[in-house]
Amino acid sequence: xxxxxxxxxIAYMRKANQIVRDTLNLLRxxxxxxVSTLELNKxxxxxxxxxxAKPSFLHxxxxxxxxxxxxDCEVVHGIPSKHKILQEGxxxxxxxxxIYEGWHGDAARTVAVGLITPECQQLIDVTEQCxxxxxxxxxPGVTRLGDLGHAIQFYAxxxxxxxxxxxxxxxxxxxxxxxxxxPNFGTQGHGMRLSEGMTIAVxxxxxxxxxxxxxxxxxxxxxxxxxxxSAHYENTIAITSNGIEILSL
Ligand code: MG
Ligand code: MG
Numbered sequence: 001x002x003x004x005x006x007x008x009x010i011a012y013m014r015k016a017n018q019i020v021r022d023t024l025n026l027l028r029x030x031x032x033x034x035v036s037t038l039e040l041n042k043x044x045x046x047x048x049x050x051x052x053a054k055p056s057f058l059h060x061x062x063x064x065x066x067x068x069x070x071x072d073c074e075v076v077h078g079i080p081s082k083h084k085i086l087q088e089g090x091x092x093x094x095x096x097x098x099i100y101e102g103w104h105g106d107a108a109r110t111v112a113v114g115l116i117t118p119e120c121q122q123l124i125d126v127t128e129q130c131x132x133x134x135x136x137x138x139x140p141g142v143t144r145l146g147d148l149g150h151a152i153q154f155y156a157x158x159x160x161x162x163x164x165x166x167x168x169x170x171x172x173x174x175x176x177x178x179x180x181x182x183p184n185f186g187t188q189g190h191g192m193r194l195s196e197g198m199t200i201a202v203x204x205x206x207x208x209x210x211x212x213x214x215x216x217x218x219x220x221x222x223x224x225x226x227x228x229x230s231a232h233y234e235n236t237i238a239i240t241s242n243g244i245e246i247l248s249l
Contacts, residue, residue, distance in 0.1 A: 149186025
């Protein structure tokens with residue numbers, strides 16, 4: 001079921017997403033070789049609590065941490081650990097969610113650890129551009145989910161990248177994951193129309209190589225099948241009468 005949000009409900013979601021945005025900025029500032037992903041998790045956890053919000057990932061379906069930290073070939077859902085130490089040249093994806101007054105925010109960024117290859121930098125940049133290619137094409141009440149997915153897929157594939165099929169964006173509101181599913185691929189003219197009052201998380205997960213992914217035995221971590229790098233970029237957006245508002249920027 002799609003839930004349509006009022007302006008006052010979107011205002012709570014704006015606040016939740018600002019907390020997520022600021023947490024991601026804090027993580028970016030602290031990204032350097034030698035830091036453990038568990039330290040970064042602690043930083044994010046404490047910041048979210050300091051903002052009178054709760055980390056929505058903690059204990060979600062049993063997830064054991066407050067953020068997901070996915071390095072290099074890890075696509076999403078990496079579990080922070082004191083044994084996972086960031087190293088120069090890696091790319092690291094942070095996915096963060098917060099609940100404020102019962103409303104959710106959700107966003108993700110991929111960040112370089114020190115100096116990275118031009119190929120990895122391009123992957124990060126194109127993944128971010130995929131989000132904007134998709135979102136900037138939305139005309140409220142006209143654009144369909146298939147149009148949005150197609151815009152993202154078309155741009156990513158023009159670089160020879162793989163668009164992950166098994167994980168998708170989603171509606172968001174009082175729940176972190178609501179209807180509809182928001183794929184990063186699709187066929188123009190298909191799917192439901194994006195209309196006023198909908199709030200969705202758009203989150204391209206783009207692989208340097210194959211689109212195929214593998215699930216690890218920890219039950220969470222998803223890696224690229226060819227173990228080439230993957231990047232993730234996500235924002236929560238609101239579809240309003242004035243167009244699109246990106247709540248987590
Ligand atoms: Mg997310
Ligand atoms: Mg999400």
